[in-house]
Amino acid sequence: MKTANTATFLAVWLFIAITAQAQSVYKHRGCSASTGPNVSPIVLQHPESRYQLVGAKWSEVEPSPGVFSFSALRDKINLIKQHNKKYALAVGMGGPGSPAWLVDSLHVPFVNYSFRGTTPYKLSLW
Secondary structure, three states: OHHHHHHHHHHHHHHHHHHOOOOOOOOOOOEEEEOOOOOOHHHHHOOOEEEEEEEEEHHHHOOEOOEOOOHHHHHHHHHHHHOOOEEEEEEEOOHHHOOOHHHHOOOOOEEEEOOOOOOOEEEEOO
């Protein structure tokens, strides 16, 4: 009985090993750029430009609790698509990216800090 179980196990394992397909991972080649507040047409037109990192602050995407605004992101993404480029999305949270309503309305605990000599930010501790 032990030999039959071992043989069955080996047969199943061999079947899986033979039929399993390795998944390929797409790796970008060429240069990429972060959009910052604006998408650069110069970067989009560059022949080595492959994709853009589209950035936004959480406070821009959700200006008040449960109210979302994607218009700025949509405009950037549409411009990138017009140039047949790929994009990735990054939403900055914490410090300057966090909406003021986290602390002001929801009373989330925070610490004050300055970044690169700017006005102090409230870093939410949630």
